[in-house]
Amino acid sequence: MADDSIVQRVAELRRELHYHNHRYYVMDDPVISDFDYDMLLQELRTIEEEHPELVTPDSPTHRIGGDPAEGFVQVEHRHTMLSLGNAFDDESLEAWYRRVRNLLDDADFSMTCELKIDGLAVSLVYEDGVFVQGATRGNGFVGENVTQNLRTIRSIPLVLQGDPPPYLEVRGEVYMPVESFRRLNEERAERGEQLFANPRNSGAGTIRQLDPKVTASRNMQIWAYSLGDAGDVPGLPDHWEALEWLKSLGFRINPNNRLCYTVEEVKDYYREFVERRHGLPYEVDGVVVKVNPFNYQSSLGVVGREPRWAVAYKFPAERAVTRLLEIGINV
Numbered sequence: 075m076a077d078d079s080i081v082q083r084v085a086e087l088r089r090e091l092h093y094h095n096h097r098y099y100v101m102d103d104p105v106i107s108d109f110d111y112d113m114l115l116q117e118l119r120t121i122e123e124e125h126p127e128l129v130t131p132d133s134p135t136h137r138i139g140g141d142p143a144e145g146f147v148q149v150e151h152r153h154t155m156l157s158l159g160n161a162f163d164d165e166s167l168e169a170w171y172r173r174v175r176n177l178l179d180d181a182d183f184s185m186t187c188e189l190k191i192d193g194l195a196v197s198l199v200y201e202d203g204v205f206v207q208g209a210t211r212g213n214g215f216v217g218e219n220v221t222q223n224l225r226t227i228r229s230i231p232l233v234l235q236g237d238p239p240p241y242l243e244v245r246g247e248v249y250m251p252v253e254s255f256r257r258l259n260e261e262r263a264e265r266g267e268q269l270f271a272n273p274r275n276s277g278a279g280t281i282r283q284l285d286p287k288v289t290a291s292r293n294m295q296i297w298a299y300s301l302g303d304a305g306d307v308p309g310l311p312d313h314w315e316a317l318e319w320l321k322s323l324g325f326r327i328n329p330n331n332r333l334c335y336t337v338e339e340v341k342d343y344y345r346e347f348v349e350r351r352h353g354l355p356y357e358v359d360g361v362v363v364k365v366n367p368f369n370y371q372s373s374l375g376v377v378g379r380e381p382r383w384a385v386a387y388k389f390p391a392e393r394a395v396t397r398l399l400e401i402g403i404n405v
């Protein structure tokens with residue numbers, strides 16, 4: 075049984091995390107750094123693992139994102155838009171890999187390594203090749219209808235090429251390029267307006283507001299990173315082939331994606347992008363590793379809010395900054 079101080083700490087962590095989730099997901103205006111947030115969540119997760127009797131269904135460890143904001147029409151996702159488990163070092167990545175291998179009876183499998191784009195997850199629905207609905211992840215089950223805003227993003231195809239199926243749902247990350255963010259803040263400074271804290275929050279805020287003209291003026295972009303649902307498309311055995319197929323339909327697929335066969339190759343990819351991340355024209359906060367074959371993904375399944383077949387290997391925090399540093403006040 076957990077003693078009183080642990081019960082109290084759990085309550086405190088949940089209260090804080092609920093507050094930060096609201097600031098981040100609903101208001102697009104966080105007050106602590108992602109690193110600090112991740113540490114709070116990690117602490118809660120560790121206590122819950124040691125004291126399973128303290129787990130509640132509404133714990134932040136079990137919830138995805140935030141509830142859809144008022145003012146938006148809500149969209150129910152046909153398939154839940156999940157979160158990802160995290161690895162913060164080589165040991166936890168290797169532990170994930172061993173667990174997966176074990177569950178697959180020691181089978182060999184390929185993995186895709188992708189950059190974890192620091193933006194806003196969206197679901198794009200196409201009917202007969204025409205873009206009909208775009209939504210945010212929201213709480214994973216219900217998101218916000220942001221179709222009109224997404225229509226203004228040039229790299230989101232409005233009509234697909236090739237031979238699209240009658241129904242297609244694609245997922246991707248919408249983001250504000252670093253250069254657009256810099257320019258936007260310069261313009262705001264000239265007008266004496268409050269500056270945005272970082273590209274992630276200004277990008278998310280640009281999509282989660284009600285005027286498509288504002289979105290259109292901010293040069294937003296997308297990287298598509300998975301097939302949500304397309305019914306049965308023949309000849310798509312794995313995630314890598316699905317991405318190739320999405321590219322042929324006109325989606326923007328990140329050229330840095332890489333197919334890996336061993337955990338060593340995954341680590342090399344990670345180390346390469348720890349070095350290269352700041353040379354990229356968009357912000358990334360880690361690497362997403364996904365088991366590639368679809369049949370293995372299905373047998374691994376989902377636990378709670380996370381698929382077992384994927385993990386986000388987060389980049390080391392450069393500075394555990396708070397809002398004070400982010401808005402340019404030296405502490």
Ligand code: NAD
Pocket residue numbers: 094095097098099104105106107108109111112138139156157158159188189190191192193194195196211247299359362386
């Ligand atoms: P997650 O870490 O669970 O990862 C899932 C998300 O990764 C997806 O929804 C998608 O948006 C994104 N993603 C980017 N590239 C991808 C790719 N190639 N393949 C698949 N997914 C990709 O995301 P989450 O649950 O939104 O969030 C947690 C993140 O938000 C953490 O980094 C956390 O620090 C931050 N956060 C910060 C605060 C704060 O107050 N600072 C509060 C809440 C969350």
